Amino acid sequence: MVGEGSERDYVQSIERGFAVLLAFDADRPSPTLAEVATATGLSRPAVRRILLTLQKLGYVAAVGSRWMLTPRVLTIGQHFAATHSFVETAQPHLLRLAEETQESASLAQLDGTDVVYVARVQVRRIMAVSVDVGSRVPAYATSMGRVLTAWADASVVDAVLAAGLPRLAQRTITDPTVFRDALHRVRQDGYAVVESELEDGLLSAAVPVRTPDGGVLAALAYSTTVGRRTEEQIVEKVIPLMQETAAAIGEDLRLLGGTRRLDAPARDGFY
Numbered sequence: 001m002v003g004e005g006s007e008r009d010y011v012q013s014i015e016r017g018f019a020v021l022l023a024f025d026a027d028r029p030s031p032t033l034a035e036v037a038t039a040t041g042l043s044r045p046a047v048r049r050i051l052l053t054l055q056k057l058g059y060v061a062a063v064g065s066r067w068m069l070t071p072r073v074l075t076i077g078q079h080f081a082a083t084h085s086f087v088e089t090a091q092p093h094l095l096r097l098a099e100e101t102q103e104s105a106s107l108a109q110l111d112g113t114d115v116v117y118v119a120r121v122q123v124r125r126i127m128a129v130s131v132d133v134g135s136r137v138p139a140y141a142t143s144m145g146r147v148l149t150a151w152a153d154a155s156v157v158d159a160v161l162a163a164g165l166p167r168l169a170q171r172t173i174t175d176p177t178v179f180r181d182a183l184h185r186v187r188q189d190g191y192a193v194v195e196s197e198l199e200d201g202l203l204s205a206a207v208p209v210r211t212p213d214g215g216v217l218a219a220l221a222y223s224t225t226v227g228r229r230t231e232e233q234i235v236e237k238v239i240p241l242m243q244e245t246a247a248a249i250g251e252d253l254r255l256l257g258g259t260r261r262l263d264a265p266a267r268d269g270f271y
Helices: 012-022 033-040 044-057 071-083 085-101 143-150 154-163 176-189 231-255
Strands: 060-063 066-069 104-111 114-121 136-138 192-195 202-210 216-225
Touching: 012 033, 012 044, 033 044, 044 060, 085 104, 085 114, 085 216, 085 231, 104 143, 114 143, 136 143, 143 154, 143 176, 143 192, 143 202, 143 216, 154 176, 176 192, 192 231, 202 231, 216 231
Parallel strands: none
Antiparallel strands: 060 066, 104 114, 104 216, 114 136, 192 202, 202 216
């Protein structure tokens, strides 16, 4: 069956290649070979061979003793958007939501225990770290993650808890029981509002974007700061707009014949 395989089908060299690519981040934009080896846990000879292969393929370039990613890596993200029509479908709706609220609007999906931004319209930068398409944030401390986890399988929730709930900000939920209760409230309310859990002063809200058959495809999110809005104002004025936007995206998907990730079947969550 497509998507299934045994251990002998696993290609370790590909895993190592991606590990080297992912070693390039905001903290290491142009690392040395030794720094990549330290970040990946691979030997220097192995990292050297991988870097030279990636260089030949055009994904990295050597600058003296350091290495840098080339613009070619951006094509990987472009291929994701091109093969997932819901991103293109959602973009005008995100733009409209951002215009109406004068705050940033995003679309995200769950990847392991993290949330990954797959579309975003940024009105102003409100987080300490730069957030763009492809950025990852921990699911447990974000409104997007709460929405996506609330309707996920029990195994997903268990994985999030197993990864730990370290305190990231003033109000981060670190107790597993409290976290499960928060997911239960999200399912009851149909939305999530999170304040000062990922960063102090960051206030965000998210609602599910559903496929035509009712599955949760992604989370639609809105973000602002405590000084600009209160949780009550968001629930009263912003959540209805977000729910309308999510419904409009879902309706467009229905008209287009629907789209869904093969690894995201419709489900009622872990409760």
